[in-house]
Amino acid sequence: MALSLKQVRYFIATAESGQVSQAAVNLSISQSAVTTAIRDLEETVGAQLFERTPHGMDLTSAGRQFLAHAYDIMKKVAEAQQLNLVTSEVTGRLTVAATYTVIGYFLPYHIERLRRQFPGLDIQLFELNRESIEEGLLTNRYDISVLLTSNILNPELQTEKLLSSPRRLWLPARHRLLSVGAVGLKEVAEEPYIMLTVDEASHTSLKYWTQTPYQPSISLRTSSVEAVRSLVANGQGVAILSDMVHRPWSLEGRRIETLVLQDDIPSMDVGLAWRRSTEFSPQMSAFRAYFRSAFHLPE
Structure with a gap:
């Protein structure tokens, strides 16, 4: 039986949540679909990846090793899907404001990928609270922000949700x-x-x-x-x-x-925000296009 990307995605979701039920909720599929995918994946790799316990699914030693490979697989797939995203020749400075939680638990991975994809893009990152970010966007101190969009209420700002974290x-x-x-x-x-x-x-x-x-x-x-x-x-x-x-x-x-x-x-919603009346620069367009592709947002 050949390994499939669906099996890898379901495996990662289960490993991260520690529960088949929660993985199913996060993936918007049935629990049986997750259970079947994991069972087939274990047969394919020839090893038990999870220890089933009364409280959930714990990774075995083989499971922890496979998780590292699974992340690499999905990373390569994501990179392949972005080959025609926006020209990598975009250059110039982009000021990005972000909140504490976003910088600590969300942005580093994406900033690294952005800098590899757009080597000429000079991303200047600033950590601020929401009020300071809103004020900075409205006064053009920052071009764009990544923050908890569920907290934004200012009608002068445009937001775009990237993910909802339960x-x-x-x-x-x-x-x-x-x-x-x-x-x-x-x-x-x-x-x-x-x-x-x-x-x-x-x-x-x-x-x-x-x-x-x-x-x-x-x-x-x-x-x-x-x-x-x-x-x-x-x-x-x-x-x-x-x-x-x-x-x-x-x-x-x-x-x-x-x-x-x-x-x-x-849920805790994470996304982009910018001044509603702003005209997107090539740098802002590249930044937004990267995230839209990474999170499979409709055009």
Whole structure:
């Protein structure tokens, strides 16, 4: 049986989410399709890639090795699809503003690819909060931005969503809620809660909490995602954060599990923003075209 790109994509989605059910949700397909693809992939490579556990899918040693190859495969496919994207001869300076979360967990990979694809494009990157980015775009201090578009409300700015990252409950391994059938904000409210504050995370969080009769029992507010990760992994509380910043292990090597909540939790949307009346320069067009191709946005 030949290896297919579909199998590789489904494998990566399962490895990153740690659960077949969540991978299926992220891919907008059935769980059985994911399960079948992984089973066929394991037969093709002749190795068990996942250890099936009550809490999800853990990569085996062979699975971790294959994940590295899977990323390389998809990277090469993406590069091949962009051969005719925009001429690589684009030159000049482009000022790009981005928020903390975007710079830390989204942009580095794409900036590296952009610089290889457009070697003459001088990308100047600035980390700022949303308010400063909005002001900078409107005064032409920055050409374009990459930020959480779900936070943008200014009608003078045009936005284009690239991806929606679901928010899920983060828990330490063997937490009691992992064995509960259905978990919502009611159950979360009974746990000590670690509140992330960076990129208006606390404001966004309280917006969906206030639509319920419950409130989080906040034990700590922090601007550090790594602090949240370590505190959750070490049993000091729980948190609701997006898949984009999730990693299954803390710096201490402790497991962080995730659960899909029953309540309606908004996703974290990441995308581009620019001044609505701006005329796109060749540099801005190349930057936007790269992301539109990378995320398969319709023309």
